Amino acid sequence: MKIKLILTALCMSFVVSACSTVEKVVYRIDVPQGNYLEKSTVDKLQVGMTREQVKYLLGTPVLQDPFSTQTWYYVYLQQKAYEAPQQHTLTVNFNQAGNVTDFNLDKPLPETKREVVNNAIIEATPQESGSWWQFWK
Structure with a gap:
């Protein structure tokens, strides 16, 4: 009877400890919002x-100040897999004429690395025209 109790307790401890390691094994996608x-x-x-130039450059703002239309908020939230989420907030203020008076970014944005695209044009060498039945040459 004691052996069954010990084996049950041992199995339960393995089951409980195994659940804590499964969290890092499961794949999580990056979630930009x-x-x-x-x-x-x-920087541009x-x-x-x-307002139209700002909307063309940055897109439609996530939030406009509900009490006045002079402030736009661009909020970017990035959560990568198991890392803590990072939020960046850009505040753009306009005057009565609709021009940007100032803008404020709460913390610096990370540098984005762009891959170089190879746009080389590959030209095929022209084939010598031969008889249709000598295709292997």
Whole structure:
């Protein structure tokens, strides 16, 4: 009877300890939410741009100030697999004429690495025209 109790307790301890390691084995995808902000596009933002120019550059804002339409918020939340989520908030303020007066990014954006695309044109050498029945030459 004691052996059954010991074996049951041993099996239960293995089952409970195994569940804690399964979490890191399961694949989790990267989850970007909100406006995708890149350092290169945020660097193009300038004081004096119109609302249309900002919307063309950064897209539609996630949040507009409900009490005045002079402030736009671009929020970008990135959660990579098992890492803690990182949130970046860009605040763009406009004047009455609709031009950017100032903008503020809460923390610096990471550099994005772009892969170089090989656009080389490959030209085929022309084949000598021969008889149709000598295709192996």
